[in-house]
Amino acid sequence: MKDVAEIWSYLAQSPLLWLTATLAAYALGDACFRASGRKPWANPVLIAVALLGLLLQATGTPYAAYFEGAQFVHFLLGPATVALALPLRDNLGHVRKAALPVLAALLVGSGVAVGSALGIATAFGLEGELLASLAPKSATAPVAIGVAESLGGSPTLTAVLVLLTGVVGAICATPLLNALGVRDWRARGLALGVAAHGIGTARAFQVNPTAGAFAGLGMGLNAVLTAFLAPLALRFFQ
Amino acid sequence: MIPALLLLLASQLAGETLARLTGLPLPGPVIGMILLLCAFGLRPKLAETARPLASGILGNLSLLFVPAGVGVVGHLDKMAAHGLALLAALTLSTLAAIAAGALTFSLVARLLKTEAAE
Numbered sequence: 001m002k003d004v005a006e007i008w009s010y011l012a013q014s015p016l017l018w019l020t021a022t023l024a025a026y027a028l029g030d031a032c033f034r035a036s037g038r039k040p041w042a043n044p045v046l047i048a049v050a051l052l053g054l055l056l057q058a059t060g061t062p063y064a065a066y067f068e069g070a071q072f073v074h075f076l077l078g079p080a081t082v083a084l085a086l087p088l089r090d091n092l093g094h095v096r097k098a099a100l101p102v103l104a105a106l107l108v109g110s111g112v113a114v115g116s117a118l119g120i121a122t123a124f125g126l127e128g129e130l131l132a133s134l135a136p137k138s139a140t141a142p143v144a145i146g147v148a149e150s151l152g153g154s155p156t157l158t159a160v161l162v163l164l165t166g167v168v169g170a171i172c173a174t175p176l177l178n179a180l181g182v183r184d185w186r187a188r189g190l191a192l193g194v195a196a197h198g199i200g201t202a203r204a205f206q207v208n209p210t211a212g213a214f215a216g217l218g219m220g221l222n223a224v225l226t227a228f229l230a231p232l233a234l235r236f237f238q
Numbered sequence: 239m240i241p242a243l244l245l246l247l248a249s250q251l252a253g254e255t256l257a258r259l260t261g262l263p264l265p266g267p268v269i270g271m272i273l274l275l276c277a278f279g280l281r282p283k284l285a286e287t288a289r290p291l292a293s294g295i296l297g298n299l300s301l302l303f304v305p306a307g308v309g310v311v312g313h314l315d316k317m318a319a320h321g322l323a324l325l326a327a328l329t330l331s332t333l334a335a336i337a338a339g340a341l342t343f344s345l346v347a348r349l350l351k352t353e354a355a356e
Contacts, residue, residue, distance in 0.1 A: 022304055022305060022308075023301075025304070026300075026301045026304055043300075044300060045300045045301075045303050045304055045307060046307075048301075048304045048307075049304060049307035049308055049310065052304070052308045053308055053310060053311045056308065056311055057311065063308065063309055063311055063312050066305075066308060067305060067309075070304070070305035070308065071305065073301065073302055073304065073305050074302070074305040074306060076295060076302050077267075077302050077303075077306075078250050078266070078267040078270075079243075079246040079247060079250060079267075079295060080295045080296065080299055080302055081250075081265070081267035081268060081270070081271055082246045082249045082250050082253070082267055082270040082271050082274055083246055083271075083288070083291070083292035083295050083296055084271050084296070085249075085271045085272075085274035085275040085278060085288075085292075086278075086285060086288055086289060086292040086293070086296070087296065088271075088275055089275060089278045089279075089285055098347065100346055100350055101342075101343045101344075101346040101347040101350065102343070104342050104343065104345075104346045105339045105340070105342045105343035105346070106339070108338050108339055108342040109335045109336070109338055109339025109342070110335070110339075112331070112334050112335045112338040112339070113331055113332065113334075113335035115331075116327075116330065116331035116334045116335070117327050117328060117331035118327075119331075120326060120327040120330055120331060121323060121324065121327040124320075124323035124326065124327065125323070126320055126323055126324070126327070130316070130320060130324065134324060134327060134328065137328055137331075137332075138331075138332065138335060140299075141299075141302070141303045141306070142265075142267060142302070143265060143267070143268055145306055146265030146266070146267065146268070147265060149265075150263070150265065154309075154313065155306055155309070156306050156307070156308075156309020156310060156312060156313065157309070157310070157313050157316065158306075159303055159306030159307045159309060159310075160307055160309075160310045160313070161324065161328055162303070163303060163307055164325065164328055165328050165332050168328065168329050168332050168333075169332045169336060172332070172333055172336070173336055176333060176336055176337060177336065177337075177340055180337055180340065180341065182340040182341065182344055184343065184344050184347060186343065186347070187339075187340045187341075187343035187344045187347065188340055190339060190340075190343055191335070191336045191337075191338075191339030191340035191343065192336055192340075194335065194339050195332050195335035195336045195339060196332060196336070198299050198300065199300070218339070220271075223268060223271070224264070224268055224271075224272065227263060227264040227265060227268050228263060228264070231263050
């Protein structure tokens with residue numbers, strides 16, 4: 001029988017180990033999420049990221065070595081963005097019936113999401129790469145990562161900020177909107193999809209199907225709008 | 239499954255090519271999404287071709303954020319230094335965006351008297 005260290009050094013070099021670890025960590029995170037009764041704070045991605053981060057630190061594995069394996073999952077972000085065309089098409093009927101409110105809420109919600117994030121961050125003295133990474137945080141991850149990359153931000157930092165944005169939106173939306181007295185499910189869903197992308201959309205579907213459909217719509221439209229707005233807003237704050 | 243995969247990848251490839259050619263500020267996959275949406279409009283059958291695969295990918299969308307998210311291990315110094323400011327900015331702006339978006343929708347819908355779905 002071979003030395004364990006020898007086997008480890010072989011496996012640590014191959015993509016298989018970290019690809020498997022990525023799926024295993026996510027499966028574990030998802031199991032925790034289900035066990036919690038699908039509470040937004042038990043986000044499977046946050047759990048998986050924390051587990052893998054600890055594992056990399058504990059084994060002294062550099063991120064580049066991890067990414068050799070994880071890149072196969074990461075690659076799918078592009079096709080996933082393209083696939084958003086399907087829910088957008090399915091909801092086109094809703095858009096036609098409420099086109100003006102949808103467009104107005106999209107413009108205001110997306111503008112506030114990008115503008116206020118940059119304004120507050122600037123007030124705290126953040127600049128450069130950090131601002132570029134933060135600007136697209138309300139867009140769905142594949143788009144936000146692409147936008148941040150093209151603006152000189154850090155894709156990995158953006159991924160974390162996007163996740164946190166989704167979790168914050170999913171946790172706070174219901175109490176916030178109740179306090180504001182907004183009872184139209186279309187308004188509630190759309191606003192959540194625009195501000196908190198896929199995680200917000202998943203939350204909206206749990207609360208009400210109409211809210212879910214409008215959240216999916218808001219997420220898809222905001223993906224396109226953020227790609228235009230984030231570079232403009234960033235230029236204004238730099 | 240192969241036609242569906244081909245449809246998604248070809249749309250993305252066309253999007254990436256168009257992004258480079260035109261210098262538009264949109265990421266290639268976003269242009270690919272718009273192209274595919276147009277293709278669905280021209281040929282509604284394509285949507286049914288794409289549906290099983292697209293639903294499968296979108297149903298597990300959050301898994302795809304994990305590899306990039308793990309990259310936070312390379313930013314622990316930045317998170318320690320600026321984590322609070324970043325967290326404050328994203329929390330406040332997300333709450334503001336939800337409130338502004340929902341109130342705008344309600345206001346415009348009420349002005350136009352479009353039927354509310356309560």
